[in-house]
Amino acid sequence: MNNTVALIAEQLDRHAIAIVDDLLPEDVLSQLLGESKQLLGEGEFHPALIGRGVTEQRISEVRGDKILWLETENLSEAQQLYFNFLEELRESLSNFFRIGLPWFECHLAAYPAGSFYTRHFDQFRETNNRIFSIILYLNENWNETDGGQLRIYENGTHRDVEPKMGRLVCFRSDLVEHEVLVTNRTRFSITGWIRRDEPTPVFL
Ligand code: OGA
Ligand code: MN
Numbered sequence: 607m608n609n610t611v612a613l614i615a616e617q618l619d620r621h622a623i624a625i626v627d628d629l630l631p632e633d634v635l636s637q638l639l640g641e642s643k644q645l646l647g648e649g650e651f652h653p654a655l656i657g658r659g660v661t662e663q664r665i666s667e668v669r670g671d672k673i674l675w676l677e678t679e680n681l682s683e684a685q686q687l688y689f690n691f692l693e694e695l696r697e698s699l700s701n702f703f704r705i706g707l708p709w710f711e712c713h714l715a716a717y718p719a720g721s722f723y724t725r726h727f728d729q730f731r732e733t734n735n736r737i738f739s740i741i742l743y744l745n746e747n748w749n750e751t752d753g754g755q756l757r758i759y760e761n762g763t764h765r766d767v768e769p770k771m772g773r774l775v776c777f778r779s780d781l782v783e784h785e786v787l788v789t790n791r792t793r794f795s796i797t798g799w800i801r802r803d804e805p806t807p808v809f810l
Contacts, residue, residue, distance in 0.1 A: 607698045614695065614776050615702040618738070623758065623777040625767065629742060630687065635772050637684035639744040642794050646716050650674050654715070670721025671786075673713040676796075688742065688796065695776075696800045699738060705802060707737060712798035717754060723786035725759065728779035728799065736779040736799040743769040744794040754789030758782060769793055 607615070610626055617624030630638075645651065651672035681689060692710050700707040717723075728739045741756070748754075748770045755766035756775060759782075766787070767775060777784070779799060786793075 607702075608694065611695050611698045614774075615699060618699070618776060618778065619702070622781045623760075623775070625776075626774045627770075628772045629691070629774040630772060632772075634684050634687055635744060636746075637682070638688065638742075638796065639746070639771070639794055641682055641684065642714050642716065642744060642796075645674055645714065646672070646792075651714065651716055667724075668726075669723040669786075671715050671717045671723060673715050673797075675711070675713045692740065692798060692800075695740070699800060705737070707800050707802055708804055710740075710798050710800045712796060715795045715797050717786065717789045717793040719789060719791050722788045725757075725783060725785040727781075727783055734780065735801045735803040737802050738776060738800040739779045739782070740774065740776045740798045740800065742796045743773045743775075744771060744796070745769050746771050752790050752793075753787050754791075754793040755787045757785040757787055759784065769795060 610629070614624040614626060651674045653666075654669055654671050654673045676685060676689075678689065689712070692712065696707055696710050728736050745752075745754075748768055750768070754769050756769060757764050757766050758777075767773070
């Protein structure tokens with residue numbers, strides 16, 4: 607197990623959440639950001655959906671991000687490097703926690719200025735197959751006034767994590783309640799889930 611992955615496993619075991627900075631080399635990060643910007647500009651992203659339990663609520667009142675699912679056969683060089691990391695993480699967490707985690711799913715995300723994602727868990731009422739949530743942030747020179755912090759609720763209080771370039775946040779999908787605060791500029795990330803069920807086709 608490489609050091610980063612071992613550190614993540616230990617932090618997850620102790621705190622249900624792990625945060626690592628400078629996950630990938632700077633040139634890979636800026637490549638990932640550049641590609642996301644370009645795909646967003648070309649209209650390849652679409653509004654994200656939410657769990658079936660909340661279909662009666664207008665989606666934009668819950669989350670305002672746009673997403674693009676990534677497919678293993680269709681990755682850029684930089685995306686492939688990140689997938690290699692996720693694959694190693696998936697295998698290591700599966701061994702460390704002694705649970706079958708056969709695959710992960712992953713999408714690019716862009717939160718336009720003014721958007722947010724209200725407080726939620728990543729396991730929806732009907733589905734509990736997402737075991738670990740993993741987010742890589744791609745925002746250069748982010749500061750507090752840009753907003754868009756990931757707010758994590760724990761022990762009756764909360765703390766905010768800046769979505770800064772190269773920062774990886776990983777948490778238990780069933781245990782960690784969280785929220786994305788209103789962002790004041792376009793906020794880019796890659797969001798994924800390591801799952802315990804077998805893969806099914808993605809239609810979103
Ligand atoms: C999600 C989510 C948090 C973030 O996509 O489910 O909560 O910081 N994202 O982007
Ligand atoms: Mn979430």
